[in-house]
Amino acid sequence: MVERIKLKSMRDYNSYIKMAARKNIGLLLLSFVILTPLVACNTCSDALTSELTSDDGQLTARVFERNCGATTDYSSIVNLQKASDKSNANDGVLFVARGQHAISVKWTKTRQLLISCLSCSRKDIFSQAAVVGDIDINYSFGASQ
Numbered sequence: 001m002v003e004r005i006k007l008k009s010m011r012d013y014n015s016y017i018k019m020a021a022r023k024n025i026g027l028l029l030l031s032f033v034i035l036t037p038l039v040a041c042n043t044c045s046d047a048l049t050s051e052l053t054s055d056d057g058q059l060t061a062r063v064f065e066r067n068c069g070a071t072t073d074y075s076s077i078v079n080l081q082k083a084s085d086k087s088n089a090n091d092g093v094l095f096v097a098r099g100q101h102a103i104s105v106k107w108t109k110t111r112q113l114l115i116s117c118l119s120c121s122r123k124d125i126f127s128q129a130a131v132v133g134d135i136d137i138n139y140s141f142g143a144s145q
Helices: 002-040
Strands: 045-053 059-067 075-082 093-098 103-109 112-117 125-128 135-141
Touching (some): 075 112, 093 135
Parallel strands (some): 112 135
Antiparallel strands (some): 045 059, 059 075, 103 112
16 A cells, blocks of 8 residues: 555655646746747837048947937937947947937047037936047037036
């Protein structure tokens, strides 16, 4: 009788393990179905509005306008990349302002960049870099600054 109880307990244990595994696989699949669209789909789009390459042809400053849909405000972005790199708004970000702004970039020297945003106010500015490597970044904002 001891053998039979032991065998029955093993079957019960195996049945329990299989049931728990099915439940975990079901939860995993459900999580995958729900989270994949949220993670895999980037609802933001970046529109390149202007770009300017430095005098030595090494670097390019690019201005983008990011639109992430109706529930989020636009963003205006300036980045700096090697001139040979493919344009990517997420690489080398120098400046980000909330909203749509007419931003211009100008190389004042080979290693000095001027970013102008006459419609930007301090409350709009999310981030701004002053120096990146050997590049100095200067800013010109609207009269209300």
